[in-house]
Amino acid sequence: MTKREMIAILGMVIADDEKKICKLIEYLVNWDEIGIRLLGTAYDGLTALQLINEKKPDILLTDIRMPGMDGLRLIEEAKMQNEILKCIIISGYKDFQYAQQGMRFGVRDYLLKPINQEDLTRTLKKLVKETQEQISIQSSRLHLEETIKNYTGTFKHLFLKTVLQKQLNELEENILQEVEKINAADIMKNSARCIAVKSNISYREFTEESYQLLTEKTLEIAEVEFSSHNWIWISEVTEEGIFFLLFSDALDRKELLESINHIKERVLSLQDLFPRLYFNAVVSEQADSCIQLIKRIKESRIAIGNRFLTGLNTVSEIKPTFINAGLSSAMDARILKLLEDRPEAFDMDEIKKCVEAAKHIMKAEDITSCLQVKKNLLLLLNYYLNGFKQLDSSLDEHEKVSWFSEMYEHCTSLEQTFRLLEDTLCETLMNVLDHLKNREIKPVIYAKHFIEENKGINIKLEELAKNTGFSYTYFSSLFKKETGKTLTEYIQMVRIDTAKKLLTEKERSISEVAELAGYNDIKFFTRQFKKTLGVSPNEYRKLFTNR
Template identity: 25%
Template sequence: MSARQERYKVLLVDDEPIILRSLKVAIPWEELGLTIAGEAKNGEAALRLIDEISPQIVISDIRMPVIDGIALMKEVLPRSSKLIFIFISGYGEFEYARDALRLGAFDYLLKPIDHDELTEMLSRAKQKLDWQKENEQLMHSVQMLSTLARERMFAEFTLGNPRPLQHLKWLENSELDGEYFMAVVRLDDYAALTAKWSAEEKHLWLFAVRNILEEWSLDNGALSVFPFYNGEWVLLFPGSLSVGKRELGEQLIAGIKRYSKLSCSVGISRSTQGIDQLSTVYPLAAKALFQRFYSGQAGVFIEEETAGIPEREVKYPKELEISLIESIRTLNMERMLVLFDEMACFIEAQALPRELAQRIIIEMIVVLYRQFEDLNMQPDLTLEGLLGRLQGLSTLDHVIDLLKREFREWMQRSNKTLAREDGRSAVDKAKRYIEANYHKDLSIEEVAEVAGLSISHFCTLFKQVSGYTFLEFVTCCRMEKAKDILQNSPVKVYQVAPLVGYQDPKYFTQVFKKATGRTPSEYREEHSRQAK
């Protein structure tokens, strides 16, 4: 047995000291992977010990004073259903022993005790405990996979990627088939916060906020919560809660303030239906959050209540916004400056009134500023400071000149900081980290942090540069290592799984067969024949 494997605890219960002594010396406890954790002379004492030591197996005489064996089992099993009872009975107690089996006992044996029979019985009991433990680990792994994959799938849909993660289509059996709405929670003054936080402090604060949101979500009926941009989380609520949107938002703000002392704002979208609409409602919730910068104070901003730019007067230049975002992500300064000039031309060509022109510029600047935050390029000037300076300018030329000057300086500083690193170097760093840690429970947050990118930017960039999603690349690394182990080492097949990051051998076999078309055993056998 591996030194790392936990021994199961056994409680011996019998009012005859000679039986207790014989059980302790005649059974190969260590070989069985068991240890005697306690002894009791009657059912009453056994009941106390079970609460104290939490054994996995109880070996008990079926007839005892005060509390007999069956009464003891009936008392304990409702709260410890996995506890294994083995009873010792006399020949005249056969019917009593059969009742014990009917009520949930694992097995029984007759006096005088046949130690070989008991050893075989204990071996079967240990196999059952092992199976229960593996099943629990598998269920935990499936639950973790389900949670992580759901988050990743929701984030991909929110980004507008069509039909992501087709191999996890079963997860789309979704609450989002019904009506739902989105809330975007964003920390206020995030750039100022991260400027004073160390990398470790930033990780701890964001982890703390996520925990607060997840616990709050469980208590308040949210369908899902997942991080999106740095300092920003997305929550999805069933449409049945839409009448209380403002109250939900206020509770979110109060909860984060209470437990983390951090201030945040919440933007809430209209209700919609279907998972494909995530990429539609996210901009609506984010746009509602723009009101945070008009109002000058934190709060809850609901899309239906915020006055957007009337469609009949002007259409927001979405394509120009997308091009500007791309120029920032690729650190293409010349392209960015040209696009700012195009923004000025758009506003002039539309002959927009000052108020509408100002609203377009502000919405555009909020989005672009977020890109610098998302790339971990924190500008010296806060968003509030930049918007304040824009308010004091009287002409469109002055506004565009200020934007070009500020964004040029930010990008120049970013270029120096990154030493002209492109996306490929960040992805290469992430790939090296995955290749060195594929055997661990890697999270996408952990690897994105190593790459120095936000989760959303990391996912997009990793796919663009490597051609794989994060999950696909991790699986590929694990499969290649598994093939190497199977070809070049005598390690048993079931032992390969934990070596390449899978706690459950059955699940590993399924993944391996899907990747190679063969089970691990078939793969090893085929390559053994080829080697001969």
């Protein structure tokens, strides 16, 4: 077979509302040399879609801004007809959002105007090469897909999923007892290694959509790489990263590391699409039994969590001695002592000082595991959230802890984890204080209305505070600040006002008035009435009736 015959002949359509751009592209590329046949050009989105439906191209090269239908909509509609259509965006608008949206539809590249001949040719050659690779591995890929679906592959995946769901401190023997129910004998017909991969976006730029897209792209890149070697693998995605088990009795270590580094290079080539993109991977030692493989998976989880210590954009092997999680009781004791001194919870400057003190404590230790760091950061977070809860009982502590734990996985350095904690605490306190400003007046009005409506009788202060959404201590302080009276003083005032009205009714006795005003002891009622108004109930009645 000649070199020319080996080149895949792919059909391509160009869509751009600028005719001179379409002509330029036609003349920039030596189509025969790279193995592409130009099927036609269109100057608006609707015409382009009609041309795609008629010509069935393999590649679409399209602008974003076009009349009738923009490029992104064109890609979406075209891929509904042909999901394997390879798409390239060209645009004069360097906009991350457009590129990111395009990637969601499987866009392979993003070229800026003015179009560079070298960039365009390189991109098109890459698509032709990928097509050749897809053809060459098609039969083996079909075989591998069938293997994944069969009895053994299903249980291998269930095995990995089960182990990853366990706590890191759970004994391997206990996990083994559970996975033995999944037919462990079939799982370990071959030796295996665990590879943990973490493609990451800094938490300051993190969005669910962009991270999910990055994870999908990383998984796609890794699967293409592994397929090219005819390796048998399974994968599972967790918050900690993407975990692969590769099964082979003759898995060449050097070849494996080269492949992981190749995956790293391809992922990092997406830097233009994902700001501050990072990549880390760890490769375990070989495992020859189920319990060994359980240990390798646990080691991989700890190692990928320790990426703060090994540096960014690295591929590293887990050393045989790597079992120790590096837990430091001295660090725990010093952090607990810091909290026992009860740092101020409602002052942002004091919060920052406490986080800084915790950082010095942790950095003073010989940190060998970031598990210990995360544990103590969560300890600090929960201390402050409990304090904030005293101010605002509507605060959802679990939601905050869950959010912090998720964002922790997107930190790129130890320093950043402390900034995350400080940002989380200060932002939460600010939100609590703002929330209280909006809520304070209404609860006081509610309490006053409730007390007056019930004439100050049978008022349970703890229950009243609870109904306003605040703790009794905080609400008492708030009520005094807004009314100038304590809750007890206000209730007393309402009861005396009730008694004053009842005393104008001549037919009621003083004892009856006292009882209706909520006083069981007439002597106590008389003392309180005189203390408040300076006259006894009898004297008040005479003053009123003599007017």
